[in-house]
Amino acid sequence: MKIILSKAQWEMIGKKAGWTKEARRFYSEEDFEKMIASGDLKMIKETPSSTVYKDEYENTIVTATYVLSYNYKNDPGAGYSFPCDKNGKILFDEMGGGSKNSLKFVKSNLDKFLAPVKEIRTDIESLCNCGSGLPREAKYDARGIFLTYVCPKCEKDKLAKYRPDVLSNPSYEADEPIEPDL
Numbered sequence: 001m002k003i004i005l006s007k008a009q010w011e012m013i014g015k016k017a018g019w020t021k022e023a024r025r026f027y028s029e030e031d032f033e034k035m036i037a038s039g040d041l042k043m044i045k046e047t048p049s050s051t052v053y054k055d056e057y058e059n060t061i062v063t064a065t066y067v068l069s070y071n072y073k074n075d076p077g078a079g080y081s082f083p084c085d086k087n088g089k090i091l092f093d094e095m096g097g098g099s100k101n102s103l104k105f106v107k108s109n110l111d112k113f114l115a116p117v118k119e120i121r122t123d124i125e126s127l128c129n130c131g132s133g134l135p136r137e138a139k140y141d142a143r144g145i146f147l148t149y150v151c152p153k154c155e156k157d158k159l160a161k162y163r164p165d166v167l168s169n170p171s172y173e174a175d176e177p178i179e180p181d182l
């Protein structure tokens, strides 16, 4: 199976998400399908509740998870979401104790909630550019200035290019370039 998103759509998702480690957005199934346009996504893994894709172009891992959402009638922006399968059947095995209690609460207060809606929740993780296939993490110097993205595999090598005091001493001397020669 091949799922395709255009670069513009990815940029929209990334902008909204701020490209944080775990970007999380909810889509209707229809909207998610509409986002399928151009550029390749390879399916890596499928479980009853989710599908994991690799985007070679953006170097991201996208996890699309089905959830069944119950929103409050008097506050439709708030409510509860439970893992479900493609048919909207709640998957109790994927729920922790807290979720099970929430579901009990919802089931005994159904008059307070709108009819449940099936949605797709997407988690986007940017992968490291070193080719490890691992998620990346932003590294900052001792003054909080962004340096580079690293993963557990390349962190040591990448940070070795910086002067040790730049990483540890907030009042480091900065009259020479902070960027390493690449």
Ligand SMILES: [Zn+2]
Binding pocket: 128, 129, 130, 131, 132, 150, 151, 152, 153, 154, 155
């Ligand atoms: Zn890396």
